[in-house]
Amino acid sequence: MDCFRSLAGFSVSAIAVFIFLSSLQFNCTEAYDALDPNGNITIKWDIISWTPDGYVAVVTMYNFQQYRHITPPGWTLGWTWAKKEVIWSMMGGQATDQGDCSRYKTSPPHCCKKTPSIVDLLPGTPYNQQIANCCKGGVINSWAQEPNNYASSFQLSVGAAGTSNKTVKPPKNFTLLAPGPGYTCGPAVVGKPSKFVTPDGRRVTQAMMTWNVTCTYSQFLAQKTPTCCVSLSSFYNDTIVPCPTCTCGCQNNDTNPGSCVNPNSPYLASVVNGPGKNSLTPLIQCTRHMCPIRVHWHVKLNYKEYWRVKVTITNFNYRMNYSQWNLVVQHPNFDNLTQIFSFNYKPLTPYSSINDTAMLWGVKFYNDFLNQAGPLGNVQSELLFRKDKSTFTFDKGWAFPRRVYFNGDNCVMPPPDAYPHLPNAGSRVRFSILVFFITSLTFFLFE
Template sequence: MDCFRSPTRLLISTIVIVLFVSSLQFHYTEAYDALDPNGNITIKWDIISWTPDGYVAVVTMFNFQQYRHISAPGWTLGWTWAKKEVIWSMMGGQATDQGDCSRYKTSPPHCCKKTPSIVDLLPGTPYNQQIANCCKGGVINSWAQEPNNYASSFQLSVGAAGTSNKTVKPPKNFTLLAPGPGYTCGPAVVGKPSKFLSSDGRRVTQAMMTWNVTCTYSQFLAQKTPTCCVSLSSFYNDTIVPCPTCTCGCQNNDTHPGSCVNPNSPYLASVVNAPGKNSLTPLVQCTRHMCPIRVHWHVKLNYKDYWRVKVTITNFNYRMNYSQWNLVVQHPNFDNLTQIFSFNYKPLTPYSTINDTAMLWGVKFYNDFLNQAGPMGNVQSELLFRKDKSTFTFEKGWAFPRRVYFNGDNCVMPPPDAYPHLPNASSRGKWSLFVFFMTCLTFIFLFE
């Protein structure tokens, strides 16, 4: 009996180790985006001139992410000074807290904090306080969605710092809130000095020194629960596959009042507009899935040479209007997309020549604004695909997307065995890997 127990214990230990390592790998790779492997926000700190006690620098944030943008209320950039630097003045941005400047008897600096936090200025700022790429309220669009508006800049005059390349020190511990957590920034690295072209295009100037900082996004750091889910339906099956129950949380009004809002409540307006509420914390409509955003993919029609899909995005968040929203969908038939109605489309090719990923976003001044929860809180469009007879089929869930992102966050898909199947398809087993392992363990213990 002991000879038999030893392999059994070894098997159990192996399964536990495999599951544990898998969970570690899941969290470790959470910051890696397979559909945008090189996406990041790069911060360039360009020293453009020296002053008697420091320097003047232009700081620019470039959003090199294809579909993840920085939405309102915008970015907040922070760091820790290497020495006892102060900010004498700023243009195109401002520090949120001046700090203790009591040691300066005459004109106090703009900011004396060891760890300043900088925000963008708002649209409509007087021209004498602006520089190029500033004053957009901290909103930066994604690189693929709006390639002419993917940067944000501010200028600062730094005192009590070095006055040469050998004595100046870069700031440390950069942080980026965009607008909440999610980004992790690396150290400042000396780079090739930036070059600037004059407005008339006839003169090029060069920075005295340039530091580069790279910040990468992790959805796991941004929020502990998902922010969107996907539901499915088709013309050939009456079943509507909903988002999984409790995808983004569970209704818990008994122990946590206000976790969701009933749309038929007479007190709806007072709850939504209550003062002191953080707009970054979703206030969602009471649903089974409790997600702020739901994406519904409906296989609508089947023609001889084409097939048609309807995509609907619904906003269940009473505290958020999504402007400049975007949707990224991975599906093997996007290389045969023929026509799209009322959405913009851009193919993404994260795997070089394989065209199976599409970025969709609204038409400006028409449906690029996704209103908060309510009757107007949805946008929709239809996609027409050409059939490839060598690969096309409606069987085995082929007509449904493999992966869906909303505003750069991965949406939760229904389990594959729940997908609507063809009426003549045989019944599918509902076995999972966990059930398989538990069955094997039960079998072993029964015969010990």
């Protein structure tokens, strides 16, 4: 509503420009997720002790997003120092660039850059360089999917920073790449000092000072085109509704050669393993939709008391294996979900009293790893729903999902008028008359 209030006093031409931009899906609520309204990444900067020229701090990132996680190659955290601070040493993380430390004649600091960029250490780091919640290659799982592994921490010793609560200044302009753009971070705010419990649980210590930074995600900032799409089919209609053409881009070998790869190409292996194989840029199998991920929802069977759905997730990206993937589906019958096969399930209730949203993810060591494009690049499961006679119907697309997310990104649905529909009443009447005529003829012939 605030976006529209701000239009007051604008000229007609300015309002026209605003409407045009809105049609390009650029709007004020782009970072707001209705299915996870409180989701964010919170950074806590805890000063745990003072040093002769600064302090020692533990920085922890908490992923409070229910279904969006940080995937390989992991997070990169940056900021701008308020004064002329340096990082003397670090544990559990490292700066990617030391910067110019020439003014220090002996024992140069770990990093002298005004705008350092910090990354997590890799698994297998020696124990004397680790702290709790570190060394996972920058991967942080979502809060709902793995609540015991939703944080990442590192420790740093900061010099030339001030040695008391009155002289120390918080860093500014925090940035978070996870691993690409998408997060916008607010300013550091002084918060209630954090408390820490010793491993034996018998003593509680308290931070000298705590700053909190909140980062929120916007799919529009993360990528300019969608990353996934949804296709539909049903047992009662032969029509398979594909993902819309050019959903995530178009095949255009004239202006963008190599924009996709044909799976039957004899040069497939050389392209996949060639230059840029470690790039974050997707290498997509040539399809009509050109999306890295397709989710297919098939209404499979209809029983007297139940109905059954098959869900298939297919990876068309030759450069990406999705570990710890998840799917979020919104459908009104999830409050009557009876059984799910080979996927984990958790209800999401952003509006508490309405249970119409489900989070699905793979079973550990079985199908929680979605391989890159190829014969093994898919996972699937089936869902069994109990019918609620007051609401259940196959008419008007009711059996298909309202919204689908893959790894936290909203997938493009087909247009509603393309959904598989029930045979119309006229077809059923004509079919019944034909059956009656054949039955009658048979009766007279064999009478």
